[in-house]
Amino acid sequence: MELESLGAFLKTRRDRITPAAIGLHTYGVTRRVPGLRREELAQLAGVSAGYYTRLEQDQAGTASEQVIDAIARVLRLDQAETAHLHNLAGRSSTPRLVAPAVEQANPRVLALLDALGETMPAVVLGRRGDVLAWNRTGHALFAEHLDFDAPADPDRRPSIPRQFFLDPLTRDLHRNWAELARIHVAYLRLTAGRHPTDARLAELIGELAMRSGEFATLWAEGEVADCTVGRMQLHHPTVGGADVDYQVWLQPDSPDHRLEVYTPRDASSADALRLLAAGVSGVEATAAGALSRR
Template identity: 45%
Template sequence: MDQRTELSEFLRSRRARLRPEDVGLSAHGGRRRVPGLRREELSQLAGVSVAYYTRLEQGRGQNVSAAVLDAIAGALRLNRAERDHLNRLARPAARPPRAGAGRPQRVRPAVQQLIDTMDSVPAYVIGRRMDIIAWNRFACALLGDFSTLPAHQCNLAWQIFLEPATRELYVEWENKAADIVALLRLDAGRYPDDPKLAALVGELSVKSPEFRALWAAHNVQDKGFGVKRLQHPLVGALTLSYETLVLPADPEQQLITYHAEPGSPSAESLRLLASWALAEAGGAGPSVPAPHPRA
């Protein structure tokens, strides 16, 4: 993915979402041909020249300083994830070194053992480009059997946009889809030269108009915590909290867990689902077939 194009489109999209009144400017001053702030207004707010900001927005900024980017980020009212994304796009030489995008993704055996022992907690691990690289049996019972998927489909973004059963699982599918694309955008900033990420984005863009529209919005965010409502084919409605834990030994890997409020109907439904998953496995212990390493 071309860094200059990504930077240009990101800045334009952030500028377009702001109205003059949002930043204390008069909404008057002539008819606006496009939504959002004008370059002149954004430059004024950031304290940089119009010519300088224009070059930056056109992807022609050279050696832009952290201070200037911070001023522009403040004027655009960027959140933390957006600020980090802007810095990666505008100052690629200043990015901390990362392992190559082609490095195989593997979870440590101890991590797989840990999630295997979590009989009452659905848990899985995602790596770069949202590949699902490890899971426990309960996660398969809740979200679908990852162990049966071809490698390129064992990906959270692919599942959300191209797997009908996954679309039906999430009650607020539109919100989930927007979150997934915003997370994938972060990876695009971290790994602009990842051919598998480019191939994934290309496939989703061709096959899903919803993905195309969301990708064009250039929204970015980090995965954190929250609540999801699911409609499970076996146990029905579920309201579950999720937590995202970054693995310190490999910050590119994130452990996601789901749980229900104790004593709630969802907690009882999860208990039933866990019993079903154990019965399906023949009570033979917590392990599910481990995923093959994926690049």
């Protein structure tokens, strides 16, 4: 699957901006497009209609940062959307896909994960949402039906986007699945703009678009987001309801990797996480005892 082009993204953003939203009077004229016309956007951005049309048709070559910023202002893009627009504008129109190296979690991130212990669920994610590592509480919270050791093998690593859209158990876990699904897709689009030559990322997006109608619909909407904090409302098969916040710790020397940490939003959720932590501590104690008897 080819990743998104500049022109395709511009069109989705242009379609969502109505003339009224930016104070443009149409005086009751019947319009054939849902949002701004190309010539209207071009005029407001200070470029010629012909040049903007070529941009949207991916035929204008590389656009200047000033032009992209002007278009972003007219389209009222937020910070993540503007960054994505710049990423798309700065690349070649047909980037050649290459297979990236296998991702490995930075040792400092693993040390931090280890220091968190088991009282706080945590997961280390790669750029495509693959689980590079997790503590036992993080594993128990989100994927107790999967092998805890799977992240150690690149061929078996759980993929959070695949789990989210293709695994019924993961879907049933999240009571606010629809909200989180939109965020997952929006973050994948931002990542695709940052890494336009990543063949594995293109393969993942293509697979999800083919196998999940809901993913395909969300992808076509063109949303972009950098999800660093948020809320997960869970219905866990072992401990019941849990309402948690996720927050992302980014590492300067491995910016594509995310250490996600989950904290309870209320007392009952804190109790649920304590039950999980107690359960995994019992598993660890049993495993340690078995090893000592060998």
